[in-house]
Amino acid sequence: MNSTDFIVARSDLHDCKFIETPSPDAAALADEALLVKVDRFAFTANNITYAQLGDLLKYWQLFPAPENFGKIPVWGFGEVIASRHPGIDAGERLFGYFPMATHLVIEAADVKKRGFRDAALHRQSVAPVYNAYARVSGDPSFAGREGDYQALLRPLFMLSFLVDDYLAEHDFYGARSVLLSSASSKTAFGLAHLLHTQRKGIRVIGLTSAANVDFVRSLGCYDEVILYDQVASLPSASPVAYVDMAGNSALRATLHRHFGDQMKYSGRVGQTHHGNSLPQEPELPGAKPAWFFAPDQIRKRASEWGPGGIDTRFGAAWSGFAPTLETRLTVVSGHGPEAVKQVYLDTLDGRIPPAQGHMLSLAT
Ligand SMILES: NC(=O)c1ccc[n+]([C@@H]2O[C@H](COP(=O)([O-])OP(=O)(O)OC[C@H]3O[C@@H](n4cnc5c(N)ncnc54)[C@H](OP(=O)(O)O)[C@@H]3O)[C@@H](O)[C@H]2O)c1
DSSP states (O other), rough: OEEEEEEETEEEEEEEEEEEEOOOOGGGOOEEEEEEEEEEEOOHHHHHHHHHHTTOOOEEEEEOSSTTEEEEEEEEEEEEEEEEETOTTTTOOEEEEEESSSSEEEEESOOOOSSEEEEEEEEEEEGGGGGGGEEEOOOOOSOOOOOHHHHHHHHHHHHHHHHHHHHTTTOOOOOOOOEEEESSSSHHHHHHHHHHHTTTEEEEEEEEEEGGHHHHHHSSSEEEEEGGGGGGOOOOSSEEEESSSSSOOHHHHHHHHHHHEEEEEEEEEOOOSTTTTOOEEEEOOSSSOEOOOHHHHHHHHHHHTTHHHHHHHHHHHHHHHHGGGHHOOOEEEEEEEHHHHHHHHHHHHHHOTTTTTEEEEEEO
């Protein structure tokens, strides 16, 4: 039996291909190791960002690939098909971080009722969340359409949740309007949903491209939706906070120059407009743009809220958000290598309509 892996050239993400290798031998697994069949995974612009930052943030180290190539990490589901760990049975269903591949060998450690982690040495350079696997057999909230929503949105919504919490904690740095770029992205509309439903008195303004403006308006969680080339029409006399999913240097400069000292917060979250960011950012008026670093906020809240404090609050936020997805998102399933490659290239080049959420499987 063979394994199939989708690999991309680290220096040119359009250069991509499949490789076939003999599947890991179940009989030769090390003690406590698992052989997992990767079943179904989500693919969004966030995965493209993992690839772009693969060297910088060490994502390429998670799933080793042939020299100069990388395996892009994805959130999804796997099934244990062979286990050398006494506490984990073949047939168990897992949710976590997988390569775009048909198989993964995991060195199971810290095995608990609800999950465990991969202790493989080459995976230890990233935040613990990327090595954690949830044991989701029989859990209805990780099955069917609910499961698709978890894979497509839960990791993104954690960022939305943390930014909402961070901004509220800092009283929005005095701003009463929050601008979100790439407002059509799942991460942005998750944040817009939280601001809209929880932060009374905060005006949520979505910035987007002409192609996606109707979708953003239809979401119902933005008070106002503005095209990128019309941002200079926004009133500039009141303080604003900017949460940047697009990573577009020209847009950022325009906004900072337009709002000047009224730009009270400028947090960088994503870079959906890849290819539009300058290697050296210029000095800009207003708050200094800075990357929002999720693990910092997680650490802070974990110590303040205590054990389970983040999970409980995040769970409550997710319960309010997930039911809205039914009308906001159409899940599109793709099977087999050609479908996977097409969705990858379409996502890379910004051709996926924002109302679609793609769930992929390498099995035909
Ligand atoms: N820092 C973190 O921890 C963290 C966590 C979660 C997400 N993020 C980041 O947030 C961003 C959004 O991710 P997502 O998965 O939510 O995105 P998504 O739902 O797939 O968003 C797609 C949107 O991004 C824009 N876009 C995508 N590809 C483009 C291209 N090639 N050219 C121009 N625009 C393009 C378009 O929006 P517009 O037309 O509206 O611009 C498009 O509708 C990513 O950069 C992701 O890495 C960061």
